[in-house]
Amino acid sequence: MEKLIEGVVLEVNQEIATVKISRHSECSNCGACPGDNAIILEAVDTIGSKAGQRVLIQSKETNMLLAAFLVYIFPLLAVGLGIAVGYYMTSLITVSPTLSMTLGGVIFGLAAIVIIKRLDLSLQSEKPMIIKTIK
Template sequence: MKTEQGLVIEVNENVARIKVGRHSECKNCGACPGNNGIIIEVENKIGAKIGQRVVFEVKETNFITSVFIVFVLPLIVLFIGVLLGEVIGNLLGLNVCFLQIAGGFIFVAVAIGGVKKFDNYIAKNHKSMPRITKIL
């Protein structure tokens, strides 16, 4: 498990929103907007209050699974769509290049829908949510 520190900016029942300073890996990636920090939701079973600095932990297995589903799986699905388009084009004697492109687009659209469903599932599943372990 990886631990980080942040500042509690909002509390709603057992969930807190924390502003976390960005480290060098985040700044180099540039996928998220803003340079100063990001805001994440964490499980707040220890009762942290607004304005307190806290330590929270993120399960790395959840992080690795999420990265695979969001970044790697769509690429694999794209490749499968292109191959399937080629096979169908060769079997039916149609334009192979067009069917490869169409297959790639269709399969990526399905993958994006799957990623969206995964995101909704993770948002509702508090087991995968980071959790506050200590108030500083």
């Protein structure tokens, strides 16, 4: 789902513009962004805007429920599955159940971290885009 945001261009460097936008209701309790009443972000400038212009920015909304699942629940499920696989592997090979369950949990947990890191890098590449200037 895409969201349209109004902002003012502070500076343009090649095709990346630094834009100051007003805070919205979703940011009222967070405080993670710089500035008291504004957020400064970088957006792809495909229309050739200039400093001081008011612009309309198109941004993709993130699904916070999916993000919370990926960060908190997915690693727990992966470690649990690794422990179960380790327990199952004990019947196939002659290794201590504690050792195989621990190794399974660690391996699956590390795999979950790698998967989350790759998903995070792919989502970061989607920058907001300036779509038009506002008079």
